[in-house]
């Protein structure tokens with residue numbers, strides 16, 4: 116019930132989606148599982164051909180097999196997005212020369228309090244590499260292709276970017292915010308050459324990403340299929356962004372109440388992190 120109120124379903128007519136994506140070629144990063152795999156199934160079901168990128172070849176092939184079973188084309192390009200050489204190889208792949216839509220979805224999330232982060236500077240490096248540097252490189256490298264096809268860039272972002280930064284989430288939140296800012300800054304120039312840009316700010320989605328965090332076990336979360344429908348809807352609508360309805364009052368309130376919000380976080384941090392060396 117609460118989930119229906121917080122995440123009302125988007126209206127997405129399958130025929131309308133088909134009109135927009137049938138026969139189009141879509142590169143989906145993080146297509147091996149979670150939101151990326153659900154989005155792949157949705158778009159392939161509507162007649163799109165897909166190029167799937169992630170590290171786990173077996174999982175990628177499994178999703179690609181489902182796409183091929185629906186009669187659509189699927190190309191698998193196993194890539195570690197943290198590795199600049201693999202990124203360049205991805206951009207040189209023949210499949211990257213013929214695309215209509217880039218769905219930048221691959222991501223990693225880390226929740227770690229400061230006390231446990233002091234000897235983990237790699238948390239910052241790897242979240243920035245996957246969540247910001249790689250998608251920025253992909254957008255730059257694919258702009259000529261997407262310009263030729265008058266295509267789309269869709270950024271699968273998080274509501275965290277819109278809300279006040281919370282303790283423990285520094286690496287994740289900074290990396291998601293960095294790419295969000297980069298893409299919003301670049302969007303007018305991309306749009307001036309006919310590439311449409313969409314940002315999808317998702318709340319909790321029940322995937323592997325949130326599984327390790329016990330706090331989320333009973334929290335309201337949407338399904339990956341619902342998230343996929345939201346991503347699909349951005350390809351058929353004029354509206355550039357999706358964010359759950361309640362984030363609009365929440366962000367306004369958070370901006371007015373920045374002082375009290377930060378004070379509350381300080382109180383929370385004092386109770387939780389008594390042992391920062």
Ligand SMILES: NC(=O)c1ccc[n+]([C@@H]2O[C@H](COP(=O)([O-])OP(=O)(O)OC[C@H]3O[C@@H](n4cnc5c(N)ncnc54)[C@H](OP(=O)(O)O)[C@@H]3O)[C@@H](O)[C@H]2O)c1
Pocket residue numbers: 144145146147148149150151168169170171172174194195196197219220221222223224245271272273274316317318319320321322323324325
């Ligand atoms: N789940 C949520 O609550 C939530 C909320 C808001 C926003 N989001 C965003 O939604 C997107 C998808 O998240 P999800 O929930 O579907 O997560 P997930 O189930 O953990 O899937 C993450 C995907 O990213 C790929 N990936 C991770 N590191 C990679 C790397 N170094 N190189 C290439 N691919 C990599 C993974 O594939 P391999 O492991 O095979 O490489 C996997 O396909 C992320 O950008 C996330 O920030 C999620």
